[in-house]
Amino acid sequence: xxxxxxxxxxxxxxxxxxxxxxxxxxxxxxxxxxxxxxxxxxxxxxxxxxxxxxxxxxxxxxxxxxxxxxxxxxxxxxxxxxxxxxxxxxxxxxxxxxxxxxxxxxxxxxxxxxx
Numbered sequence: 843x844x845x846x847x848x849x850x851x852x853x854x855x856x857x858x859x860x861x862x863x864x865x866x867x868x869x870x871x872x873x874x875x876x877x878x879x880x881x882x883x884x885x886x887x888x889x890x891x892x893x894x895x896x897x898x899x900x901x902x903x904x905x906x907x908x909x910x911x912x913x914x915x916x917x918x919x920x921x922x923x924x925x926x927x928x929x930x931x932x933x934x935x936x937x938x939x940x941x942x943x944x945x946x947x948x949x950x951x952x953x954x955x956x957x
Contacts, residue, residue, distance in 0.1 A: 889939035
């Protein structure tokens with residue numbers, strides 16, 4: 843997975859917009875950040891999960907998912923190593939983070955983005 847591929851996936855979610863925060867691109871839905879790329883450096887990304895979601899993802903794929911250091915990480919912010927990650931894993935993580943940030947009016951009955 844490359845930075846550009848991550849960007850395209852993030853922006854494919856409903857109402858996703860790219861902005862910049864603290865020197866790196868971030869992705870928002872109605873003003874709420876759900877992901878960033880090139881954080882903490884190139885080759886990495888971050889998704890905002892719940893602490894419970896983070897624990898499950900890190901346990902299942904420790905070579906890909908790593909808690910962000912400090913308080914943000916304890917709150918569920920999770921780094922992703924892009925290179926070993928598959929498109930499917932990234933998509934699942936992005937969609938989960940998007941659902942966590944999106945208003946209920948954008949989320950379908952099954953918990954997926956409305957078309």
